[in-house]
Amino acid sequence: MSGEGPKKRRLNLAGRVEMGHGGGGRTMAQLIEDIFLYHLDNPMLRAGNDQALFEVRAGRMVITTDGHVVSPLFFPGGDIGSLAVHGTINDVAMSGAEPLYLSASFILEEGFPLADLDRIVESMARASREAGVPVVTGDTKVVERGKADGVYIATTGVGRVPEGVQIDARQARPGDAILINGTIGDHGVAIMSSRQGMAFESSVQSDSAALHTLVAEMVRVAPDIRCMRDATRGGLSATLNELARQSGVGMLLQEAELPVLPEVEAACELFGLDPLHVANEGKLVAIVPRERVDGLLETMRKHPLARAAACIGEVTEDEHHFVQMATRFGGRRMVDWLAGEQLPRIC
């Protein structure tokens, strides 16, 4: 809402973050006014209290929190600001809830360029505006140079769950279908392509996006969706293994049905990675009763974030809770959790 006539900013954006910017004094007040309020402006934030006050209707609420430490801070298709908004909105939305408000906590490193901070907060504001979910309260701390890496952002989100929707990771049943809203591995490959030491040329953009409008459509046509989770760190394999374990079931994927961009597949070949282990920031997995598949896929594919939605497998009965995959080659293998780290600080 920085668009209501040009506001004059007194803060010198050519400067850098100083310890005083977190000190509680006038310097901090100016930083808040000229960067945070300037971009994220809304009545609740402008009220200037240490908390945001809002009315609650009867019903069920969800709350979630997420820290963001991605490196590099700016990457193809996004930056830490947009990521901090999308990530938390998605965690709220995976319960089927409508996200209402966000809070943001910034840990800044002394010496961080204010122009970069401005760019990040502007991007955050854009993401929040586009999603229709305002950042209503926040906090800023500054740590000495070398004690952090530029900026870390933790966001918390609250949302309201529509009546009749009961999504839970423990509800997958043998025979259920596994849906995904599009191609896997885009975010991880975009980050890798911009990492120092690994840099390679690639047109792959991060898929970072807020999925709540897609989820709203999905629960409208299928309020009985059993489980839903965004496949972030650890990739699709981690998400499916978590769901299999929590529900006490197995899964069988069809490799031929997995949507993967050719560029992502190529990068994974080159670096010896499995796209199933590579991170996403705009992909959800939904486990649904078999009879809902056609209706859901039809609805999903009408949404811009799910044009390549696909049914990628089914839930099976398996006391070991194994996730297996029928390969295009005609064999069968396990789809395991990733051991250790594939790429640190991916989100």
Add this chain to the structure above:
Amino acid sequence: MKYIQEFRDGDLARTLAGSIAAEVQPGRTYRLMEFCGGHTHAIFRYGVQDWMPAAVEFVHGPGCPVCVLPIGRIDQAMALVLEHGVILCTYGDLLRVPASKRRTLAGIRAEGGDVRMVQSTTEALRVAEANPDKQVVFMAIGFETTTPPTAVALLEAQKRGLANFTVFCNHVLTPAAMHSIMGGDAQQRVPIDGFFGPSHVSSVIGSRPYEPFVERFRRPVVIAGFEPLDVMQAARMLIRQINEGRAEVENEYTRVVTREGNRKAQELVDRVFELRPSFEWRGLGSVPDSALMIRAEFAQWDAEQRFSIERPENKEAVKACECPAILRGEKKPTDCKLFGTACTPENPMGSCMVSSEGACAAYWTYGRHRRDLQAQGSPS
């Protein structure tokens, strides 16, 4: 993806499986060793054995550079970091291999040691240039495939006069290891009917270095690509040779490998390295002429010359760990008591569970559903 998916085509696999099944002679078994962990990985990742007749058994070999590195060499690397304060650069998997007292390079890093994972030797050179006041050691591991880049790094260091860069050389040689597997005591040796030759190794050395091997041991070698159809095609070629009583070097991976290999790479390697009289392998023990060391001309970039490092003891970290027998092809990962219980990729006891090319990691990551299939009496 073009030129990749063609080699993972399920329809072609079905056709090939049919012709392999027709080729297999009744009552006969075929024990084929894939020397290289890259093949083990491909076999499990794509489910190649699901297409193979029961008479064909894949025996996993020692071709995993991280796996065959004896514990003592990792202890030496740790000493370089802890006692000499160097920045140690190396390839990823090595960081998690447990050495003496189950310590790892990753653990040393967490304690404050400067251990860095690099993707290439060029990156290690960059680290050296960026830290002129520190000694930077590149811990070089790998078979013939990774040797030329290390040679280039040494030549570059010489050219740039880099005074703070050295290489801790652990490069090993494939044909020598194959000789060692077949050359031991005939009573104890694992029966193997034929070998898959590693494709990337032969892209450098060619197929010729295996010719003395087939002559001496009368076992066929087929150089095979790393895609699943390559493995199946090579299996068919091996089975055919075995049936016909031939023992020749054949090349399935003709799209890359020639008999002579990459002459330019060979020259580079030869300029910088010479044969090491003997090298200790995990699993195979001390094998003569099985590794490379840096020539005297490059001694000032040789970490073993620059730093006094104590000779390693090479005691296994965990006694019950069957890595050595698995590397010799004597045992399968599932024969190990620790497999899947005390030893998993998250908490590895031995190198074969750490490296993505290790047989234990391949079994665990891609194949552990199989034991249950077998237990239920319905092998796939």
